[in-house]
Amino acid sequence: MLIRIQGGRVVDPTAGRDAVGDVWVESGRIVAASERTPDRTIDATGCVVMAGGVEVHSHIAGGNVVMSRLLLPELYTSEAAPEGHPFAHAGGSAAWIGANYARMGYTVAVEPAMPPANALATQLELADIPLLDRGALTVMGNDDQLLQLLRQREGKAAVRDLVALSVATSRGLGVKCINAGGASAFKDGMLKLSLDEEIPVYGLSTRKIMTALLDAVEEIGVPHPLHVHCNNLGIPGADESFVDTLEAAEGRRIHFAHAQFYAYGVTDPENPATGGFRSAAERITEAMEKHPNATFDVGQVAFGQTVTISLDILRQFAGRKGANPKKWIVTAGDAEGGGVVPFLYKPRGAVSSLQWAIGLELMLLSKEPERTILTTDHPNGGPFTDYPHIIHLLMDKEKRDREIAGLHKVIGERSGLCAIEREYTFSEIAQLTRSGPAKLLGLTDRGHLREGARADVAIYRDDRDRTAMFARAKLVLKDGVTIVEDGEVVAWRSGHTLELNVESDKAMVARSETYLQDRYGAGLESFSVPDEAFPKADVFEEVACLS
Amino acid sequence: MAAWVKGGATDADAAVEAAATLLASARTPIVAGLCAELSAVRAAYHLADLIGASVDPVAGPALYAELGPLSRTGAMLTTPAETLGRADAVLIVGNAPWERAIVQEIAESVPTRGRAAGAERTLLSLGGTRNGATRHVAYPAEADGLAVSVAHLRAYLKGHLSGETAYGDLAKRLSSAQYGVVLYDPEELGELGVEMLQGMVKDLNEVTRFFALSVSDPYQGRALLQLSAWTTGQAPRVGFGRHVPEHDPWRFDSARQIAAGEADAALWLASLPAPRPDWLGTLPSIAIVGEGSPEATGDAAEIVIAVGVPGESAGGSVWNDRRATITYAPASGQATALTAAGVLAAIQDRLVQKKGASC
Numbered sequence: 055m056l057i058r059i060q061g062g063r064v065v066d067p068t069a070g071r072d073a074v075g076d077v078w079v080e081s082g083r084i085v086a087a088s089e090r091t092p093d094r095t096i097d098a099t100g101c102v103v104m105a106g107g108v109e110v111h112s113h114i115a116g117g118n119v120v121m122s123r124l125l126l127p128e129l130y131t132s133e134a135a136p137e138g139h140p141f142a143h144a145g146g147s148a149a150w151i152g153a154n155y156a157r158m159g160y161t162v163a164v165e166p167a168m169p170p171a172n173a174l175a176t177q178l179e180l181a182d183i184p185l186l187d188r189g190a191l192t193v194m195g196n197d198d199q200l201l202q203l204l205r206q207r208e209g210k211a212a213v214r215d216l217v218a219l220s221v222a223t224s225r226g227l228g229v230k231c232i233n234a235g236g237a238s239a240f241k242d243g244m245l246k247l248s249l250d251e252e253i254p255v256y257g258l259s260t261r262k263i264m265t266a267l268l269d270a271v272e273e274i275g276v277p278h279p280l281h282v283h284c285n286n287l288g289i290p291g292a293d294e295s296f297v298d299t300l301e302a303a304e305g306r307r308i309h310f311a312h313a314q315f316y317a318y319g320v321t322d323p324e325n326p327a328t329g330g331f332r333s334a335a336e337r338i339t340e341a342m343e344k345h346p347n348a349t350f351d352v353g354q355v356a357f358g359q360t361v362t363i364s365l366d367i368l369r370q371f372a373g374r375k376g377a378n379p380k381k382w383i384v385t386a387g388d389a390e391g392g393g394v395v396p397f398l399y400k401p402r403g404a405v406s407s408l409q410w411a412i413g414l415e416l417m418l419l420s421k422e423p424e425r426t427i428l429t430t431d432h433p434n435g436g437p438f439t440d441y442p443h444i445i446h447l448l449m450d451k452e453k454r455d456r457e458i459a460g461l462h463k464v465i466g467e468r469s470g471l472c473a474i475e476r477e478y479t480f481s482e483i484a485q486l487t488r489s490g491p492a493k494l495l496g497l498t499d500r501g502h503l504r505e506g507a508r509a510d511v512a513i514y515r516d517d518r519d520r521t522a523m524f525a526r527a528k529l530v531l532k533d534g535v536t537i538v539e540d541g542e543v544v545a546w547r548s549g550h551t552l553e554l555n556v557e558s559d560k561a562m563v564a565r566s567e568t569y570l571q572d573r574y575g576a577g578l579e580s581f582s583v584p585d586e587a588f589p590k591a592d593v594f595e596e597v598a599c600l601s
Numbered sequence: 602m603a604a605w606v607k608g609g610a611t612d613a614d615a616a617v618e619a620a621a622t623l624l625a626s627a628r629t630p631i632v633a634g635l636c637a638e639l640s641a642v643r644a645a646y647h648l649a650d651l652i653g654a655s656v657d658p659v660a661g662p663a664l665y666a667e668l669g670p671l672s673r674t675g676a677m678l679t680t681p682a683e684t685l686g687r688a689d690a691v692l693i694v695g696n697a698p699w700e701r702a703i704v705q706e707i708a709e710s711v712p713t714r715g716r717a718a719g720a721e722r723t724l725l726s727l728g729g730t731r732n733g734a735t736r737h738v739a740y741p742a743e744a745d746g747l748a749v750s751v752a753h754l755r756a757y758l759k760g761h762l763s764g765e766t767a768y769g770d771l772a773k774r775l776s777s778a779q780y781g782v783v784l785y786d787p788e789e790l791g792e793l794g795v796e797m798l799q800g801m802v803k804d805l806n807e808v809t810r811f812f813a814l815s816v817s818d819p820y821q822g823r824a825l826l827q828l829s830a831w832t833t834g835q836a837p838r839v840g841f842g843r844h845v846p847e848h849d850p851w852r853f854d855s856a857r858q859i860a861a862g863e864a865d866a867a868l869w870l871a872s873l874p875a876p877r878p879d880w881l882g883t884l885p886s887i888a889i890v891g892e893g894s895p896e897a898t899g900d901a902a903e904i905v906i907a908v909g910v911p912g913e914s915a916g917g918s919v920w921n922d923r924r925a926t927i928t929y930a931p932a933s934g935q936a937t938a939l940t941a942a943g944v945l946a947a948i949q950d951r952l953v954q955k956k957g958a959s960c
């Protein structure tokens with residue numbers, strides 16, 4: 055079917071396009087303007103037309119997400135379900151996640167923390183998220199098998215083969231390390247870890263582990279750079295960890311997760327632990343400008359109750375003291391495990407206000423929005439459903455000032471946000487939420503509206519109230535099929551789970567089989583994610599490695 | 602393959618039709634058991650939503666002994682593999698864990714990873730069976746039961762009680778562990794006991810690393826708990842009477858519902874072995890059970906459909922106790938044509954057709 059989206063303001067920064075025009079769609083792809091009469095014409099007059107949104111870092115599936123639902127069942131409310139999908143209004147469920155992303159015009163979402171030991175459960179849950187294409191990043195960096203290889207100085211090839219095997223077995227889209235070595239150190243009694251501190255038993259450091267993974271990701275040709283959660287998240291002086299890690303990458307591609315939680319400079323160098331923090335957004339921005347190999351997602355804070363979820367058990371154990379309400383879970387898992395700690399971001403609280411300001415500051419200072427991805431690190435900074443509000447704040451200085459006026463005065467004292475006049479343009483929003491994350495994930499046919507792109511298209515009514523505009527898309531096409539109209543889902547369909555097409559080395563397969571049998575009494579097969587495990591066929595779609 | 606309607610053997614299509622008819626006329630049906638592969642449990646939740654049923658797994662008592670404390674205070678947990686690889690001290694609480702294979706594995710191994718690697722492993726018991734076959738240091742439970750015993754032990758650890766007592770000695774042993782684990786059965790220990798035990802483990806982590814490991818129920822509870830959470834956003838006992846998942850562990854306890862006369866029909870799902878509930882034949886009911894099981898007979902319920910058993914005559918994602926995660930179990934023998942998920946989907950399809958026809 056030939057579709058013409060007519061008369062909308064088409065915003066595609068990858069083509070330098072921001073003008074009223076048409077977008078043509080056929081067979082699930084963007085096509086060139088046609089002489090033929092379209093089978094369907096969508097009137098986009100008065101609307102903004104963008105590619106579908108792409109999410110790179112949102113905790114939407116896996117054992118710790120499940121735990122968060124059980125720890126804090128009151129976080130979400132369920133409403134009576136409309137006709138269509140039975141569970142889409144069940145707060146926090148997989149169907150709720152898919153529906154709410156789709157309503158905002160998002161068409162891809164990636165779970166950033168899939169432990170290989172729990173891959174099948176994570177993938178089954180992801181597959182139950184409707185409407186979107188989704189994927190997961192395979193987490194490494196605390197598993198004994200990898201740390202043993204590194205301790206024994208086995209060389210780059212062995213690490214590469216183990217990483218490739220782990221990604222292939224878990225059917226991941228990329229590789230992530232989370233406070234590399236931190237979970238292992240925590241299990242052995244440590245409560246803090248910096249980049250070069252020695253990890254007990256293994257004689258390694260975060261730097262050594264991360265460097266090995268950076269090399270492996272390059273050698274394998276994983277399109278998404280190593281996704282890094284640094285040491286010392288959320289503490290004053292975390293900006294040091296961020297910058298040190300950035301430099302440790304030595305020019306290799308690297309993506310930083312939730313940078314806001316690291317943009318905390320020490321206020322009182324004499325008393326770094328007790329003197330509080332101030333915004334280090336300028337420092338992080340300057341460092342990023344010097345390192346074009348790096349990208350980050352923001353991890354913007356949204357006020358209200360949430361629950362933090364992280365495989366960084368060392369950090370989450372420390373964070374238990376701030377649990378609100380006072381309950382928390384820490385699991386020492388087979389590698390990382392996980393920590394689930396409820397948290398309340400208080401609008402009148404100094405710390406939460408400053409965190410909120412720092413996230414916005416990071417985005418507003420960035421000269422390259424494509425390297426600055428909008429996330430809330432859902433649900434850690436707040437729910438992803440806050441994106442429209444955040445976009446509003448970025449695009450409207452007056453709105454920003456009104457909100458700041460109601461928050462703690464620390465924003466003016468310890469951040470540079472108040473002085474920033476910048477307002478994001480639609481093109482910059484598209485870079486922040488479409489082209490940037492799509493490029494970052496190596497999804498070359500998404501995040502733009504050029505010919506040949508996948509017909510994932512979001513159409514929004516141009517409304518000065520940007521929150522309203524981006525919360526409920528007028529129309530969303532997924533692969534050329536209308537899935538949302540006037541902010542409501544009209545067609546429930548399943549997307550695909552994106553997996554990296556990576557080959558496994560036979561010798562590493564044999565070696566891992568022996569290791570796993572010895573450790574778990576079960577081999578690689580028990581870690582596998584077979585097609586037969588899924589209730590529907592055609593769940594996965596391959597993404598090629600870089601050649 | 603076998604199916605029965607009112608005791609008479611029939612084919613699967615007829616049994617599905619009869620099941621759909623029975624459920625279509627029910628006003629407050631229940632879907633219970635759910636001791637099955639995940640694809641079947643998933644199909645059961647979808648069917649429950651369609652018919653406005655409440656859902657209650659046979660694993661409910663074991664699950665809810667943990668879920669209450671979990672949502673009130675949280676937990677510090679570990680896995681069997683980490684216990685075997687790292688623990689230099691393991692405390693076994695109660696009798697029930699001794700029945701599990703992991704105790705023998707723990708007793709026969711030493712820590713090989715982490716800071717305790719190479720150390721002796723101390724096996725301790727509180728209120729256990731004084732199992733003479735496995736070398737361990739036994740501490741008796743107090744007369745008031747396990748939960749109170751754990752509370753007293755915690756008091757010694759916190760310094761609220763002191764003295765040269767057995768529990769004082771046990772507290773010292775636990776505090777001196779480098780990676781300690783307490784193994785327990787939540788159903789045996791009870792809600793208050795679990796909450797106290799988790800509090801004790803959290804207290805221990807102020808001085809060392811210590812984690813809890815609860816033995817899994819044998820009825821797929823850990824697997825369906827995850828599916829329930831991602832499907833409904835809630836723990837398993839939910840009702841769909843208002844077509845929105847409402848979680849209420851008391852209200853949707855199937856045994857209570859049936860005893861109170863609140864349910865007028867039941868669907869029992871157990872493609873894997875599970876104890877047949879005594880209420881199964883007392884109200885209009887459907888049993889979807891594993892082929893070759895004792896329940897695969899015409900008198901088990903009004904409608905009985907025998908289906909493939911995951912890991913034997915069907916593939917399926919099931920709980921792997923040793924791995925403490927969901928893994929896929931392929932059919933070990935000839936796969937049968939009829940799966941539990943397929944039967945449930947067929948019943949759902951027939952119900953949708955009936956609904957359409959009645960409009």
